[in-house]
Amino acid sequence: ETGVTQSPTHLIKTRGQQVTLRCSSQSGHNTVSWYQQALGQGPQFIFQYYREEENGRGNFPPRFSGLQFPNYSSELNVNALELDDSALYLCASSLVGSRYNEQFFGPGTRLTVL
Amino acid sequence: KQEVTQIPAALSVPEGENLVLNCSFTDSAIYNLQWFRQDPGKGLTSLLLIQSSQREQTSGRLNASLDKSSGRSTLYIAASQPGDSATYLCAVIPLSNTGKLIFGQGTTLQVKP
Numbered sequence: 001e002t003g004v005t006q007s008p009t010h011l012i013k014t015r016g017q018q019v020t021l022r023c024s025s026q027s028g029h030n031t032v033s034w035y036q037q038a039l040g041q042g043p044q045f046i047f048q049y050y051r052e053e054e055n056g057r058g059n060f061p062p063r064f065s066g067l068q069f070p071n072y073s074s075e076l077n078v079n080a081l082e083l084d085d086s087a088l089y090l091c092a093s094s095l096v097g098s099r100y101n102e103q104f105f106g107p108g109t110r111l112t113v114l
Numbered sequence: 115k116q117e118v119t120q121i122p123a124a125l126s127v128p129e130g131e132n133l134v135l136n137c138s139f140t141d142s143a144i145y146n147l148q149w150f151r152q153d154p155g156k157g158l159t160s161l162l163l164i165q166s167s168q169r170e171q172t173s174g175r176l177n178a179s180l181d182k183s184s185g186r187s188t189l190y191i192a193a194s195q196p197g198d199s200a201t202y203l204c205a206v207i208p209l210s211n212t213g214k215l216i217f218g219q220g221t222t223l224q225v226k227p
Contacts, residue, residue: 004157033213042118042203042217043158056213090157092215101145101212105158 002027004093004106012112013081021076021109023091031055032074033103034066035090043090049074050096078111086113116141116208120218127194128226135189135221137204142182145207148215149178149189152201161202162189194225 005024013019025032031050035043045058049068063079072093078085088110092103117140127133137147146165150158162171162178164187170179177190191198201222205215 006157031213033215035215035217040219042205042219043215045214045216048213050213056211058214088155092158101207102148102160102163103215104160105150107157108155110155 004091004104006089006091006106006109008109009107010110010112012114014114015081015083017081018077018079019081019111021078021089021091021111023074023076023093023106025072025074025091025093026104029093029095029104030072031094031096032068032072033092033094034074034076035092036060036085037088037090037108038084039087046076081113083113086111116144116206116216118204118206118216118218120202120204120221122221123219124222124224126224126226129194129196131194131225133191133194133223135191135202135204135223137187137189137218139185139187139206139216141208142185143209144182145209145212147178147180147187147204147206149176149187150203150205152203152220154201158203191223194223196225196227199223199225 033048034046037043047057088108091106094103149161164180175192201220203220205217
């Protein structure tokens with residue numbers, strides 16, 4: 001069974017640029033959720049994708065957008081980067097309809113905005 | 115609005131000690147509660163998941179309890195080891211949106227040899 005993978009591991013961008021982060025879900029899972037974790041804080045829910053559509057969104061502006069592909073992998077896109085976007089971005093996959101709705105996390109992408 | 119709080123924010127104990135980490139949540143309408151471990155700069159590893167109808171779950175030296183009516187969960191770690199040093203996060207899935215996890219800020223544990 002393949003776990004959740006994310007790429008890249010680290011990324012450095014400058015303010016105003018755009019970034020794309022990628023996530024491959026765990027084998028057999030059909031849902032991907034994205035979280036932002038600032039230093040010293042708990043993760044904050046950005047949005048979830050199910051059947052290639054956004055299925056719930058947290059308190060994040062529209063410049064945070066995403067995609068889910070037919071193979072259930074996903075991208076997180078952030079436009080017009082701001083310094084406060086510097087964080088660890090975590091992807092989690094799960095199976096809608098499973099008994100526990102347990103989410104399994106990837107290793108994260110560390111984004112630094114200068 | 116559901117809020118999750120973890121106390122203490124940091125904890126340092128000598129090796130071998132039994133310890134309890136606390137988690138509280140403001141809305142008892144939850145689907146389940148999960149405890150995670152996070153090593154510095156890394157992703158989250160799921161430790162235990164408790165469904166809303168359950169009272170506790172055990173895995174090895176770990177035991178998690180859930181009291182939904184009082185909005186509390188505890189994570190008990192028996193015979194702590196230096197390898198247990200990490201940040202422990204508690205998260206709930208609300209009934210209103212079973213697609214999202216709402217996290218506390220975590221408890222950073224240091225177990226000294």
